[in-house]
Amino acid sequence: MPRMRRKDDLPRKTCRTCGRPFAWRKRWARVWDTIETCSDRCRDAARRSRNAASR
Template identity: 65%
Template sequence: MGGRHAAPENSFTPAGKRLDTAFVKKGDLDSKICATCGRPFAWRKKWRAVWDEVKYCSERCRRNRKTATHE
C-alpha cells in the first residue's frame, strides 16, 4: 500500500472548502501579512484551529513583536 493516500473525509482548506486531493498547492492556501516583519506567510496545518488568531509568521517575530510605547 504505497503511494498517495486519499484525503480524510474531514479535510478542509482554511476557507472551509472541501479538499478533493491529499495535496494542496501552497499558492492556493490562505495567507496573511506578519505584524512584525511585514512579510506574507501562508496557512499551516498546525494553525488550522486558530488561524483567525495568528498574527506572526514565526516564533522569532512573535517574541520580537512591536510593543506600544507608553509615555
C-alpha cells in the same frame, strides 16, 4: 485519494512584525484567525517591543 494542495492555494496573511506574507499551516487550523506573526522570532520581537513601549 485526497487531492494534494499547492502552497499557492492556501490562505495567506501578512506578518504584523516583519511585513512578510505567510501561508496557512495545518497546525494553525484552529487558531488561524488569531495568528498575527509568521514565526517565533517575530512573535518574540513583537512581545519585546510591546514591553519596551510600556516602560
